Amino acid sequence: MLEDGFGRETTGVRISLTDRCNFDCVYCHNEGLGDTRGPMEPADAEMSTDDVVRFLEVADEFDIEKAKFTGGEPLLREDLEEIVRRTPDGIDTSVTTNGTFLPERAEGLVEAGLERVNVSQDALSPEAFQEVTKSTAYDEVMAGIDAALGAGLDPVKLNMVVFEHTAGYVPEMVDHVAENEGLQLQLIEYMPELAGRPEWAVDIDRVHGWLEEQADRVERREMHGRRRYFVGEDDPDLPGGMVEIVDPVGNADFCANCHRVRVTHEGYLKGCLNRNDDLKSMGEMTKPEIRETFRETVDERVPYYGEYMIKDDDGEWVFNEKYLETEHLEA
Numbered sequence: 484m485l486e487d488g489f490g491r492e493t494t495g496v497r498i499s500l501t502d503r504c505n506f507d508c509v510y511c512h513n514e515g516l517g518d519t520r521g522p523m524e525p526a527d528a529e530m531s532t533d534d535v536v537r538f539l540e541v542a543d544e545f546d547i548e549k550a551k552f553t554g555g556e557p558l559l560r561e562d563l564e565e566i567v568r569r570t571p572d573g574i575d576t577s578v579t580t581n582g583t584f585l586p587e588r589a590e591g592l593v594e595a596g597l598e599r600v601n602v603s604q605d606a607l608s609p610e611a612f613q614e615v616t617k618s619t620a621y622d623e624v625m626a627g628i629d630a631a632l633g634a635g636l637d638p639v640k641l642n643m644v645v646f647e648h649t650a651g652y653v654p655e656m657v658d659h660v661a662e663n664e665g666l667q668l669q670l671i672e673y674m675p676e677l678a679g680r681p682e683w684a685v686d687i688d689r690v691h692g693w694l695e696e697q698a699d700r701v702e703r704r705e706m707h708g709r710r711r712y713f714v715g716e717d718d719p720d721l722p723g724g725m726v727e728i729v730d731p732v733g734n735a736d737f738c739a740n741c742h743r744v745r746v747t748h749e750g751y752l753k754g755c756l757n758r759n760d761d762l763k764s765m766g767e768m769t770k771p772e773i774r775e776t777f778r779e780t781v782d783e784r785v786p787y788y789g790e791y792m793i794k795d796d797d798g799e800w801v802f803n804e805k806y807l808e809t810e811h812l813e814a
């Protein structure tokens with residue numbers, strides 16, 4: 484297993500399969516790559532099925548345990564089932580999706596070997612949903628979540644970005660997962676680093692505080708040190724649910740426990756979601772090129788908060804000059 488200079492083993496890969504999307508969410512960071520494009524034909528530069536599989540085979544050589552397929556909207560790739568089917572057995576697969584295409588594809592994905600799915604759902608009404616996603620596909624998403632549960636992808640994690648537009652919906656979303664079997668909730672702190680609009684951010688510590696009061700128990704996940712709150716467990720009339728908070732903004736502990744390398748839809752390796760100055764091309768995607776670039780990327784990975792960004796005397800996060808002087812930035 485490869486380890487970076489900060490003792491962080493690389494155990495997971497997050498592969499953006501496309502930058503196309505059928506939604507236009509107001510907050511979208513597109514995995515740190517800027518705006519998504521519409522659901523048009525794939526661009527020539529998008530990694531082919533064989534490219535993705537070759538990458539996964541190399542990742543397997545480096546003992547990678549988990550692969551997350553994301554985007555853009557990964558289900559716009561017609562070959563997602565084939566990619567999942569051809570993923571080496573040692574790697575667990577999961578997808579993060581907006582859910583619209585799950586009604587017709589959840590079963591096939593499970594048959595292909597998909598283990599988990601996260602579905603983005605920011606609200607519980609079509610109107611509020613449309614305000615955030617600019618899409619009228621609320622019913623399809625709900626049907627998609629049911630289809631995923633029906634196909635055995637249980638529990639389904641609902642991803643909700645917590646920001647000014649949605650903060651008021653947190654209590655009803657928490658009740659929703661406590662009341663419905665098979666659902667978990669992931670509350671994601673709005674990340675303005677690449678999406679802009681810092682004024683949309685809300686104080687995630689208040690959400691932690693509120694959940695602590697609601698929860699029957701709290702656990703800490705190894706990955707990113709994320710906290711998990713279990714709600715409704717002590718109520719005999721409810722199945723109960725789990726709520727996880729993803730709070731990466733200005734969080735050095737989160738970055739110190741980050742074990743993932745990213746791949747862009749065009750086949751560049753990326754050591755950190757928040758950086759685009761460390762992109763490395765895997766060239767023609769031959770196995771020796773992929774191996775070499777993977778090693779280099781892991782070698783150069785640094786925690787974003789706490790190392791690439793450090794606090795100044797006033798407690799503000801500022802760029803660490805050490806990294807601004809590196810060769811690839813001067814070029």
Ligand SMILES: Nc1nc2c(ncn2[C@@H]2O[C@H](COP(=O)(O)OP(=O)(O)OP(=O)(O)O)[C@@H](O)[C@H]2O)c(=O)[nH]1
Binds near residue numbers: 514553579669
């Ligand atoms: N800064 C930062 N944000 C992350 C990281 N991982 C996840 N996030 C945020 O959380 C969002 C949702 O992540 P998902 O794709 O659902 O997956 P996950 O929660 O990381 O993984 P699982 O819980 O294992 O499914 C991402 O798009 C980011 O906004 C990370 O390593 N760094």
Ligand SMILES: C[S@@+](CC[C@H](N)C(=O)[O-])C[C@H]1O[C@@H](n2cnc3c(N)ncnc32)[C@H](O)[C@@H]1O
Binds near residue numbers: 553602643675
């Ligand atoms: C970029 S999307 C790609 C996968 C898929 N299209 C979807 O929406 O689930 C992956 C996750 O990132 C989250 N996300 C996007 N922009 C974000 C931001 N600025 N801050 C926090 N999370 C964000 C989305 O809510 C989604 O759960």
Ligand code: SF4
Binds near residue numbers: 508
């Ligand atoms: S569905 Fe996902 S990729 Fe598409 S705009 Fe929304 S967050 Fe971005």
Ligand code: SF4
Binds near residue numbers: 738741754
């Ligand atoms: S180093 Fe921090 S910001 Fe970068 S991907 Fe890891 S957790 Fe996210």
